[in-house]
Amino acid sequence: MLDWNDPLATPTPQPATPATASTPTAPPSPPAAPAETLAPVRAEDKRVVNGLADINQLAPFRYPWAWEFFLNANRNHWTPLDINMSRDVQDYHHRLTTEERHVYENVLAYLTTADILAMRNVGLAVMEKMSAPELQIYQARQVYEEALHTWTYQHCIESLGLDQGEIYNRYRVVPAIQRKIAIANRRLDSVLRADIDLRDPAELDNFLLAYVFFAAVFEGGWFYNGFSPIFALQRRGLMTGTAEQLQYIMRDEVLHCAFGIRTCKQIMEENALRPDPAAVQAMWEEAHDAERDYAEYLLRDPILGYNAEDHLEQFRYIANRRARQLGFEEPFPGARNALPWLDEQANLRKEKNFFETRVTEYQTGGALRWD
Numbered sequence: 001m002l003d004w005n006d007p008l009a010t011p012t013p014q015p016a017t018p019a020t021a022s023t024p025t026a027p028p029s030p031p032a033a034p035a036e037t038l039a040p041v042r043a044e045d046k047r048v049v050n051g052l053a054d055i056n057q058l059a060p061f062r063y064p065w066a067w068e069f070f071l072n073a074n075r076n077h078w079t080p081l082d083i084n085m086s087r088d089v090q091d092y093h094h095r096l097t098t099e100e101r102h103v104y105e106n107v108l109a110y111l112t113t114a115d116i117l118a119m120r121n122v123g124l125a126v127m128e129k130m131s132a133p134e135l136q137i138y139q140a141r142q143v144y145e146e147a148l149h150t151w152t153y154q155h156c157i158e159s160l161g162l163d164q165g166e167i168y169n170r171y172r173v174v175p176a177i178q179r180k181i182a183i184a185n186r187r188l189d190s191v192l193r194a195d196i197d198l199r200d201p202a203e204l205d206n207f208l209l210a211y212v213f214f215a216a217v218f219e220g221g222w223f224y225n226g227f228s229p230i231f232a233l234q235r236r237g238l239m240t241g242t243a244e245q246l247q248y249i250m251r252d253e254v255l256h257c258a259f260g261i262r263t264c265k266q267i268m269e270e271n272a273l274r275p276d277p278a279a280v281q282a283m284w285e286e287a288h289d290a291e292r293d294y295a296e297y298l299l300r301d302p303i304l305g306y307n308a309e310d311h312l313e314q315f316r317y318i319a320n321r322r323a324r325q326l327g328f329e330e331p332f333p334g335a336r337n338a339l340p341w342l343d344e345q346a347n348l349r350k351e352k353n354f355f356e357t358r359v360t361e362y363q364t365g366g367a368l369r370w371d
């Protein structure tokens, strides 16, 4: 039996508890009267940031959509242990080409580092600045999901017997991965300071831009697009266990992106704030150039059914979508949908997955629109 006080201890048989005679107890005393009567919390006093309402009271909701995000997130619940990885072990060692192994390993090396960064951003820099509990509760779930994603990559890396130390260190020695991580770290560092006062318009503007970056670029662009090289292998019947893991992660990420964009729009509305269009365009172009380096490194030798040009064109196409969702100008007008199957991958109902690696069906998940 698991010892909940010491879960890592070897379980030991528990002796039977001897019966004890009950002793009389004093009757409970009535609850003490509050020192002062507080005014009821009013929904209209809540704000995304700089709110005036008591943060410890859930309802009345000012942002019922945030609660809906929390409920929907709980419909996509899995752990990496639920998915059979045995075919991937065979594929990795006996069916993938050298070029495909290069793609696979570097996608995992990038994603695992990026997901830790995403967790730190939400948990340490964003959540504490929210002043309505319904926003924080979804973000608490998001923090857990980012940790779950890190576990998932670790499970894939371990299942295939890859050198963990080498994979986890790759972002430090591969410039194309390092560049993306450095951009994200710069944004995170700018909002992960104890001295930030969001009543200062310049600080609020910077916080908004950092949140836009993480929601629309980091999660909605780099992550959304980042799974597709593995999905391209999946479409050829390769690495299907990993791909199924990533499909569950992608569902989480599109919710993270959608929630972040919704929250950013709310901040803009409540504070009559619009980020500088030139700064937003510069953000997109910096992200695009880093993604180009990454794609060229990842696909320096093309693999069957996937190439760097399509990867980058798809990034531009998705960037335009995120910009429209935010009410911003499209950063890359005319970009085309180079990977039309990617959206299908995000919206795939679990029961349509023909690889049959899992018996559980997610009917509730299938009813959702994941993007």
Ligand SMILES: [Fe+2]
Pocket (backbone or CB within 6 Å): 115, 118, 145, 146, 149, 249, 253
């Ligand atoms: Fe994640």
Ligand SMILES: [Fe+2]
Pocket (backbone or CB within 6 Å): 118, 146, 219, 252, 253, 256
């Ligand atoms: Fe995320």
